[in-house]
Amino acid sequence: MxxxxxxxxxxxxxxxxxxxxxxxxxxxxxxxxxxxxxxxxxxxxxxxxxxxxxxxxxxxxxxxxxxxxxxxxxxxxxxxxxxxxxxxxxxxxxxxxxxxxxxxxxxxxxxxxxxxxxxxxxxxLGVPAMTAHRALTVHDGGPSRLAPGALSGRTVLVAGGAGAVGHAAIQLAHWAGATVITTVSSPAKAALAASAGADVIVDYRTEDAAARIRSAAPEGVDLVVEVSPARNAELNAAVLANHGTVAVYATDGGSTMSLDVRTHFALNVRYQFLLLYTMGPDALSAAAEDLTAALADGALPVGADAGxxxxxxxxxxxxxxxxxxxxxxxxxxxxxxxxx
Structure with missing residues (x-):
């Protein structure tokens, strides 16, 4: 061979x-x-x-x-x-x-x-979709599994919605009923995020990202799917809801971040770091089962038309x-x- x-x-x-x-x-x-x-x-x-x-x-x-x-x-x-x-x-x-x-x-x-x-x-699927599934199931209070309606009433912020993990996170969160906000760096990437199913798209290079996100989610964001914790720590602190969670799956923008401790105390914020290799067989099995259900519903298309x-x-x-x-x-x- x-x-x-x-x-x-x-x-x-x-x-x-x-x-x-x-x-x-x-x-x-x-x-x-x-x-x-x-x-x-x-x-x-x-x-x-x-x-x-x-x-x-x-x-x-x-x-x-x-x-x-x-x-x-x-x-x-x-x-x-x-x-x-x-x-x-x-x-x-x-x-x-x-x-x-x-x-x-x-x-x-x-x-x-x-x-x-x-x-x-x-x-x-694999690395990006299973990572996205894990990121969407670590919020304080759940859900631990994804299905239609599992994220109803929740607001999810996906940092970098044009990336492979961001794309899968938008699709899965949309399938599960969340309101999905995403940040992008260009009009071309905004078009991709829209095709993936994002409800609100924020160009952080040209807009006041915190103000725009807060206008879309006055009570704050429940869950952030985070690709760049160092770069986005201040933004996340400005838009998180009480008991909000930041699920970190990458270190784009640097491997060291600074947090304002008092702000995060007051909001009861959880930072959850995750790596596909070491997240364990139960999490992998749950992701595979839920992704299969999403596939059967046609929720995870790929190609330019799908973002x-x-x-x-x-x-x-x-x-x-x-x-x-x-x-x-x-x-x-x-x-x-x-x-x-």
Missing amino acids: RAIVYTSNGPSDVMRLEERPIPEPAAGEVRVRVAVSAVNPTDWKNRAGSGAGGAVEGQSPNQDGAGVVDAVGPGVTTVVPGDRVWLFLAAYQRPSGTAQEYTVVPASRVVKLPDGVSFDVGAS LPLTRFPLEETAAAHDAVEHSVVGKVLIDVASL
């Missing part, structure tokens, strides 16, 4: 296209023929040696993907050969990323795609795909592995 492989950390040119034997699934594992692999920031950071995933000898990159179950190991009952599926954390502490024609992963990381849901959508433009590369250009994500291309980067 064709596989992208690297044996040491470094820039994108450490990756090579190689021929490797098709792997066999062991007990509790599933072999998937990959149709589409997706690239996330965590993928190039892990390859470069600065991420949380670590390096594995003979590593195939990329955590997320979608394809068709090809074989199952002993004890696997959740999927059968022929099932269309999406994958998450395929490359976490394993050599079996999705940038190869066949990958073997634990059955717990393989989820059936509902009928009619494309491989592009499936490959675009998440797709940029595609063939498998042999995986290095260019990683570079595109590292250089902050807008939307989702997908790698076409096989036509299934």
